[in-house]
Amino acid sequence: MTTIAMIQARMSSSRLPGKVLMDLNGQTVLQYIVSAAQRVKNIDKVVVVTSTEDDDNAIQEWCSENNVECYRDSLHDVLKRYFGAAQHYNAETIIRLTADCPLLDPSIIEQLIVFYEMNGADYCSNVALATWPDGMDCEIFSMSSLKRAHEEATLPEDREHVTRYIHRNRSIFDVRNLPCPLGDLSDHRWTLDTPQDFEFLKQLLPLLPKNPSYTDILSTLKTLPKLDIKNNQPRVTIKQSSNTNRSYERSQKLLERAEKTIPLGTQTFSKSRLSCAPGHAPLFASHGRGGRIWDVDGNEYIDMVMGLLPTSLGYADPDIDHAIKTQLDKGITFSLATELEYRLAEKITEHVPCAEKVRFGKNGSDATSAAIRLARAFTDRDHIIVCGYHGWQDWYIGSTARHKGVPQAVRDLTHKVDFNDLDQVEALLNKHPNKFAALIMEPMNVALPNENYLQDLKTLLHKHDTLLIFDEVITGFRYAIGGAQEYFGVTPDLTALGKGMANGMPLSAITGRNDVMDEMENIFFSGTFGGEALSLAASIAVIDKIKNQPVIQTLWKSGETIKDGLNRLFSQHGLSELIKLCGLAPWQILQFASYGEYSPAQIKTFFVHELFKRGVLSFGSYNICYAHSAQDIQNLLQAHDNVLSLLKTHLQNKTLSDYMDYPTIQPVFEVRKNA
Template sequence: MDTEVLDLPLSRTANERLHAMIPGGAHTYAKGDDQYPENLAPVISHGSGAHVWDVDGNRYIEYGSGLRSVSLGHAHPRVIEAVRRELGRGSNFVRPSIVEVEAAERFLATVPTAEMVKFAKNGSDATSAAVRLARAATGRTRVALCSDHPFFSVDDWFIGTTPMSAGIPTTTTDLIATFPYGDLAATEEMLARYPDEIACLILEPATHTEPPPGYLAGLRELADRHGCVLIFDEMITGFRWSEAGAQGLYGVVPDLSTFGKALGNGFAVSALAGRRDLMERGGLRDSGAHDRVFLLSTTHGAETHSLAAAMAVQTTYVEEGITARLHALGERLAAGVRDAAAAMGVGDHVVVRGRASNLVFATLDEDLQPSQQYRTLFLRRLLAGGVLAPSFVVSSALDDEDIDRTVDVVAQACAVYRKALDASDPTPWLLGRPVKPVFRRLA
């Protein structure tokens, strides 16, 4: 059996300190040490480009940077320059900054399918504002969310539908309906089951699967016919699919959409965008015929340096062809991983999925079922080879050498994977408890 060579004593100590003060040991559940092999959850010191260093001094090629938010790489010079320029001018005032005007103009020029935009700090606030707006505009209370998409918000209307529903009253979750991705007939049946009750359909326009031909247009038609608001959650697809989001790529315009993650390259900024008549329900220039909607009102929603970061990100994407680069890097990585897995006899067990700019991987057992044990084995070998990869989501800071090195490490991991499959038991290679799913009822 292969022995583990990576030791992280300083990270282990830091993790203990984190758990002593912070519930879950991290400020995002997906960053928890339970998502990594036991005693192999590196605590990060700093990052540059596509690389990060842990407090033990180890360097890693990093994927899924900042939960997909750092798509240009860490400390990108154009973004840092824009942020630094604003820091010395003050970050928050008692009235709007001119930067808010410029950021809104830049966003609406980049995403021309939207007519108005409002900025916030996180995706949950933006999606919940969209749901609130839809309920107000339609006079309906029931929300229909896509059951195949993993996350929409930390707020009760979504978290109540997950296994971590403690503290959320059923009166909230009773107002939620679901529909499967890609199935227009099932969605229409759901809408018919709740006639004139559905305020909105909310979904990610694409994830690890492309929308079937005509699907998004079909949803648009269903929403119009049933009088509900169509909301695209573009937290991930925004910029990674195209500068104008999935709506720009697929040519289907939602009523409302939400953006975040890549928008700030790690700086805290999100956006709610959409039709003027809907957005003005939360403004001051509505006709006066409607009750006002408390849309988004956040003290730090328009911090100048975060908006400057967002403008720099959009400029960089457009001028440097970042979306195309992300796809090219992802295609090179996916081909390399698939070839390496096939060469080691695990091509059916280590599976790369998704759009090239947003790759994930599945780890399957002897029966080709998803396995947390085999995921643990795979992650352990990647970490030992200097690859930090909860997913294979690329940043544009990667280069061909990084991709080639990653493929070499994947090949080594697949060799161990093959041994575990032959033994019909990965346990000897885990060296601790398996990694765990984020959403689970008990700790």
């Protein structure tokens, strides 16, 4: 197997021109990285790959003077340059390095080579998920993968960035990442990109031993904290494409295959073809990172769905993933309870105002249904009042348009009321005295509660010996660490928690007053996977992160930026009466009005499908995560600006139906209405 290390170098850096040949403590920057590559075992040849531009003649001259192989090709089509070099040197395995990493530790390259060989992957790196210090970057991939990328990649971004096509098409490439064994060190900045970086490296190098390892560098910087510089923003290793001509061919083929064995082709109504038009929308995901997601066709999106809200920190959060992987080494589901159960329960009782005791489930419906059963057991009553969306179980879904399969006797026990309408509640309680076990409600969704509404509701219910249950499956750990009850200052009797608990791992909880929760010993609420350890470990890490980092503040700040930006755009385009943004900043929902012959559903369908084309995945809501960056939000607002302009044109010209080559998507059912 011929293994070639290829060092990408050019003189035309925009922020620090000529940096690769700058003198850094007696030798050029390029010499550092060449020397590091030459010290790596099992590399057959080290080649500098540069462009044919006149600026880069100096790089070729340096290579000639130092007996280093040099290959030259296109400046902008770097993928072509790499493929040409790989062909020229008969490479079977390519190690991609960049000339802006003068401190690169050869031992990291050797680890990655072993990792690549053991896994048999198409591509391995330590940058697919950044955990190593910035400046320790290395990628390894097969000649066959490089050849396929070269032959199939057509977007300018895919040609300019050698491995971008591989990264975004993980449904066809086996991509692996080598994490840093010391945890997340990605805030350390040892790369050379700016004059500030150069000054830092010039001061640091004399303090290091010859040929330092990355641990040598860490140890030195630990003694000199004032010298150390850090990355202030998360590293973006792949740029988002501005291409609007997106293909969904693979999604369509997978849907046809999936529907042969899975009704609707997926497990969730909101992720199915009922929410978007097949052939015109992404239906299957490949992978996610931070606040972005890639579909199986390689299209990249700023994700405003975030798994329907459970991924509140972002995909592949290093802290949560570390907790999961650490627990994975110990086991998943055991024959006995584990300490994780009471440790997580203690954290919930510490932060959630109503929480005195806790039990765990796997999804939101587990928690809301447990709350209903507890309330019925505690009050010895059968009837329930519902206000919001509370899951798929018979006791709730029987009150909606999706009630097929629910016995009428069960449906008769559930009564619906509108949010903010105390008179409705009082009328029901008076009409059926001593019949209602509880009222379960989302304390906030699209409409704000009226002044004193939640407290007055609690008082009214307790007057009738009826329990108040907050469904905080969405708002818990999102509006505040203690949820909406902390934010609004009203404590319910019971609370259902879920989506915000474990950053995508399946976990929910029912919590509340001691006397009510003690009925758990008398009812039957029990499941094999209630104590599943990976989710519990993830949830502990999530709550710790929310407590120790500005997670909640960031959700509010990002949401406010989106709200201000969208409202400005609605006004600029004269569409403020047609589209309104409802809800609080961490979780906002669009509501559409009709316009002439066009229904709200048709306008919404147009809106979300045009956002898909512009790299925004949204079904009409803005489910902020901690990882969404300022650049993500800027791109999102630009996409909305473009879509709103197009929408206004088609509405004015009465050409919306003619433009839409996809059917109007109708809501499954509507439970959240703006007051």
